Amino acid sequence: EIVMTQSPATLSVSPGERVTLSCRASQSIAHKVAWYQQRPGQGPRLLFYGAYNRASGVPGRFSGSESGTEFTLTISSLQSEDFATYYCHQYHTWPPHTFGQGTRLEIK
């Protein structure tokens, strides 16, 4: 089973700041990573698939990238609605689908 490790678990940031979230795969998964945003009390929302393909309706301040087994989600200028928990998900090797444990963005 491929393990997805996200860091940090929690990030305290101020609105307007640039933030980078990391996700590392335990083995090569090519570009088959998706990122999701989950606000409290809601289901996750797809942000990116294929590591850097932005899903419909996702603002341009969000970007995704990859370097080997390291995947990154960047938010260039945090807005109030971006404070949420973010999950990465690998769909290269299954079963099973595996997810990271999440990074929670909180207001500093």
Next chain:
Amino acid sequence: QVQLQQSGPGLVKPSQTLSLTCAVSGDVSLSNGAAWIWIRQSPSRGLEWLGRAYYRSRWRYDYAGSVNSRITISPDTWRNQFSLHLSAVTPDDTAVYYCAREHLNSCAGDCHRASSYIDVWGTGTTVVVSS
């Protein structure tokens, strides 16, 4: 725009069967190529994929090994909805349950070894297993 609306009880007794339904709306057919899945989320396990159903000439199913002997996913094409049935539940099955759609459209035939990203999620149902 595809939407998934979940329904079902929030409290289930130990040893009974947990049953949830997911109604699909937005001018999309269950047999259009996507896979219809169930995932649960708990503090101890995080996001855990449970199983999926998809149509390729006939309905096909894949289930997670951890629940394989207890799970059934049932598509209902007439009502455009699908259901989760998880039998012999214990308190360890307490979680938020999500229905979702996996973008499996590029896979033809038997997609048993194929997987893709999840592009639509339901709103979630909190299920507590307790007597």
